[in-house]
Amino acid sequence: MLVAAFPTHIFIDPVAWYKLFCKRFCDSNRYDYFSDSVYPHELIENHRDYIQPIVFLVFHEYGRIGFYHIFELPDGTRSCGIPLHFSPADVPSPGTATIYFTFQSDCFYSAKMSVYLSEEYANSKSLNGTCLNTHQFTLDTCGRIILPYYDFLWDEKWNNHAVFVFNIYLPVPGFPDAVYDSKNFLDPVAIMRLSRLNELSRLFIQRNCNWHVHIR
Amino acid sequence: MYRDPTILSVYSKPLRCVYENKKLRFLFYDETPPDNCPVYSMWVELFFALNNSFLAFSDKILQLNKQPYYINISFPITYGDLAVAAYIGLGTSYFLEARLDQPLSLDYPWLHERGIFDFPPERVDKILHSRLLNVYTGKDSVLLTTNCLLYFLKQFYRRFCILTGCPYNQEVFRDFRRFLPKDLTQFSSMGYVDLKGRLVYTALFADKIIKKLFPNFWHDYLDYILEVPLSEALLNLKDDLGLRLWVAHCMLRK
Numbered sequence: 104m105l106v107a108a109f110p111t112h113i114f115i116d117p118v119a120w121y122k123l124f125c126k127r128f129c130d131s132n133r134y135d136y137f138s139d140s141v142y143p144h145e146l147i148e149n150h151r152d153y154i155q156p157i158v159f160l161v162f163h164e165y166g167r168i169g170f171y172h173i174f175e176l177p178d179g180t181r182s183c184g185i186p187l188h189f190s191p192a193d194v195p196s197p198g199t200a201t202i203y204f205t206f207q208s209d210c211f212y213s214a215k216m217s218v219y220l221s222e223e224y225a226n227s228k229s230l231n232g233t234c235l236n237t238h239q240f241t242l243d244t245c246g247r248i249i250l251p252y253y254d255f256l257w258d259e260k261w262n263n264h265a266v267f268v269f270n271i272y273l274p275v276p277g278f279p280d281a282v283y284d285s286k287n288f289l290d291p292v293a294i295m296r297l298s299r300l301n302e303l304s305r306l307f308i309q310r311n312c313n314w315h316v317h318i319r
Numbered sequence: 320m321y322r323d324p325t326i327l328s329v330y331s332k333p334l335r336c337v338y339e340n341k342k343l344r345f346l347f348y349d350e351t352p353p354d355n356c357p358v359y360s361m362w363v364e365l366f367f368a369l370n371n372s373f374l375a376f377s378d379k380i381l382q383l384n385k386q387p388y389y390i391n392i393s394f395p396i397t398y399g400d401l402a403v404a405a406y407i408g409l410g411t412s413y414f415l416e417a418r419l420d421q422p423l424s425l426d427y428p429w430l431h432e433r434g435i436f437d438f439p440p441e442r443v444d445k446i447l448h449s450r451l452l453n454v455y456t457g458k459d460s461v462l463l464t465t466n467c468l469l470y471f472l473k474q475f476y477r478r479f480c481i482l483t484g485c486p487y488n489q490e491v492f493r494d495f496r497r498f499l500p501k502d503l504t505q506f507s508s509m510g511y512v513d514l515k516g517r518l519v520y521t522a523l524f525a526d527k528i529i530k531k532l533f534p535n536f537w538h539d540y541l542d543y544i545l546e547v548p549l550s551e552a553l554l555n556l557k558d559d560l561g562l563r564l565w566v567a568h569c570m571l572r573k
Contacts (some may be wrong), residue, residue: 112550114570114571115550115570115571117571251571252571254567255563255564256556262557290341292338292357295512295516309511309512309513309560310560310564312511312512313510314336314512314518315509315510315520317343318345318464
């Protein structure tokens with residue numbers, strides 16, 4: 104699987120960022136800005152000098168923002184979202200998203216995203232037992248993913264994944280109707296108390312619980 | 320220093336919150352939390368960052384004996400802190416007074432607040448109690464957490480000035496009252512739950528404020544402040560969620 108990755112220093116140094124991407128944009132005037140920045144996943148996964156952007160899709164209950172859908176994976180772990188590497192448009196793989204960006208004022212704004220779920224998420228279940236049974240779907244992203252402004256760094260070993268959180272307000276075309284059952288959605292405190300919650304989900308919830316605006 | 324043992328034992332207790340019926344609320348200091356409801360302590364964190372670096376403060380300032388320098392400066396909030404933070408508000412002259420003659424204490428900074436502890440103990444208890452009641456029935460929790468944050472910033476800054484001889488710049492606090500909470504380029508804050516399950520209200524103070532608080536720090540306060548490049552801070556993220564979040568904020572400066 105080919106995934107996007109960028110040298111760590113371009114996230115720290117605005118001049119380096121500008122040199123790498125603004126110049127590339129001016130030279131190419133194409134949409135595949137990242138075609139020169141993709142690597143075999145197994146080669147780059149443990150490379151601490153490169154940061155891999157990933158999008159973390161979180162699904163809010165219809166009409167109740169802040170209640171997140173829980174995925175129970177085949178190995179028994181639980182997640183409150185779906186992590187996906189960025190992949191080039193011509194070679195998408197399961198577990199990746201192809202994101203089409205437009206370029207404005209030194210930043211890239213997402214326009215559309217094609218999602219290719221890995222087997223573990225395609226076969227995941229909601230809390231009411233419904234199997235997701237979805238392998239691919241497409242979303243209009245309306246500029247809500249902005250490169251390089253990610254939400255937090257994550258990795259159990261190297262912190263070399265830049266996580267871009269993307270909120271989805273259900274329904275999503277292709278999902279089974281039973282997924283929208285209220286029982287499948289939990290609030291942040293209930294999610295933090297779940298057993299076997301994966302680390303990325305835990306970090307996301309810790310970051311996004313916004314407790315200070317909920318004290319009464 | 321105020322030494323009434325009853326007041327000390329009550330108001331020095333760590334502030335607790337309980338999550339009950341899908342709502343978060345403060346527990347009173349003598350209240351038993353309902354069964355099966357998660358209870359949290361509350362903390363405030365201060366970070367200081369320039370364009371491509373964080374400032375780390377020496378243990379000579381914090382005197383915690385845990386490590387030589389601290390990027391993350393954190394304090395537990397006690398009932399006394401909450402009562403005083405609610406009492407002072409942002410509209411008082413509290414932040415403009417340096418009070419450099421008072422004893423140093425980061426453990427119980429609220430013990431030194433003039434205007435409260437000049438009263439006899441029973442009156443102090445009433446004042447603090449009524450402040451807490453106001454907090455519990457108040458609606459603006461965001462403003463309250465901001466008050467707490469600035470209250471700890473002042474205590475930390477006052478301590479820094481006493482130990483280093485740095486002149487206390489009251490203009491900074493006057494500015495805060497003027498631009499809070501709008502000027503996000505100089506001051507950003509957020510709430511999160513840390514890796515130990517504590518509720519943390521964290522803030523990042525940027526260049527303009529740093530230069531006012533610690534003028535010429537790279538020259539005058541070399542023994543007390545260390546500049547840590549972002550590339551080095553990246554290596555220390557594992558156990559520090561606050562730092563992890565602010566690194567993301569600082570990279571390419573949002």
